[in-house]
Amino acid sequence: MFDLHRLRLLRELKHRGTLAAVAAALSYAPSSVSQQLSQLEAEVGVPLLEPVGRRVRLTEQAEILVAHTEAVLERLERAEADIAASLTDLTGTLRIAAFQTAALALVPTALGLLRERHPGLRVHLTQREPEKALPGLQARDFDLVLAEEYPGNPNPRPPELEQQDLLDDTLHLALPGPDGTRYPRGALAVLRSLGSRPWVMEPEGTAARRWAVALCRDAGFEPDVRFETTDLLLHLRLVEQGHAAAFLPALVWDGRPPPVALRHLPRGRRTRRIFTVVRRGRSRHPAVLACRDALLRAVALRSPLP
Template identity: 75%
Template structure:
């Protein structure tokens, strides 16, 4: 019988990449993690790790073992959910990760609903972009992730994650407010064209999310389809900063509807081309955990909050 704790360490190494990262995540020393994995190799009777420069990688046999470990852990997730369902009161801690705009607008209302319905449930919230939070979900750093998907850019769907749609969030073009008179003229016959509105801002500075993010890839692609390369002078994942730059005429931006939290928009908004007018918001949990009462309650509260 293989030791489950050591199997989880091997799985953590696959997800996190280095012994140091595993040790930091689990509050162990790297030498302790290495020792435990050496003992697992003795139990299994084959090499599980092989050196690659200063790092190690899993052998094919270790990959087989991790696949079986995933199945075992999923069964344990289901067992935990069944036990929680059998209890009268919902208690414990639910660890949630959310990107900024959802954390600002949807989560506070959902927390209020959860507190009223389940006062014994403790919710721990971390603001994190989906590029990181979905990987952290698989690594068991979180129980539920609120994430986004931009038009034309479907997210990878790992086998170990179950997604549930939450809502669609409208996306708009926001020209720089105080500098709108400087924009190149748009022909009157084409004044309402979303593509023309984008092209009219080709020579203006832009505020966008950092390079490498899904939002940045989508925004850059949108501008390129309109025939220009955006002059990105302001990079930040803080969309409130984007909004302030637009309000003061320093930049154009692409802003989501959630930014105003059901209040009137504070800047003029233009429509985007068809097929690019909304991002998809969804919640994600590990396979086997979707029926856990805390997850069910949180998803219900988030749906009410939308």
């Protein structure tokens, strides 16, 4: 029978990419990881890794092993969930990753609701964009991730992950400066009028950036992106002071009156989907169920979105 610990190291290598990353994540020496994987190769009787430059990649047989390891780990997580469900008190640690606006607008209220009902549950929150948080969920760095999906930019849906919708967040065109009356009417007309203005957007490679650039190109111009940051509060401040135009979701002002002039976006392009993601094996764990319920109640308690 293959050693489960070594199989988990092989699985970690698939998700983290390098022996050094596996060692850092698990607090091992890289030489120890390499030695354990060499022993696994001896157990299996076929090569599991092949060199590619200074890195290694998994062989076909290693990929087969990892697929079976995922199934075993999912079953073990279900066993953990069943044991937790049999207990009277909910304890332990729940690790959450959330992007900035969800972390600001939803998570604090949800944490208060969890504390009231489950004072023995310890919640660890990390602010992280979905592009990095979802791979971390698959690598078991997190138990639950708050993620987003922009119009026309569907996310991959790995079979080992399970999504649950949380809310639709309205997206707006935010006009630079305090006076929005000088801009034309109509979604496309006002967007085109900003074609020569500076823009603030999220960094390249993010779903938000791909969606925003596609929207500008559909309006007939290439945006002059002078400011790049994942901090949407900085986006808002740059718009407020007239330095840039931006696309801002309603969660940024969290139910309060928006401090900048806003315009609607074209139909079909004006909402992003916000949802929670967990591994299937952990989806029935009482801590995950309690957190998802608290987040849904946090959404219900909010002021209506503009």
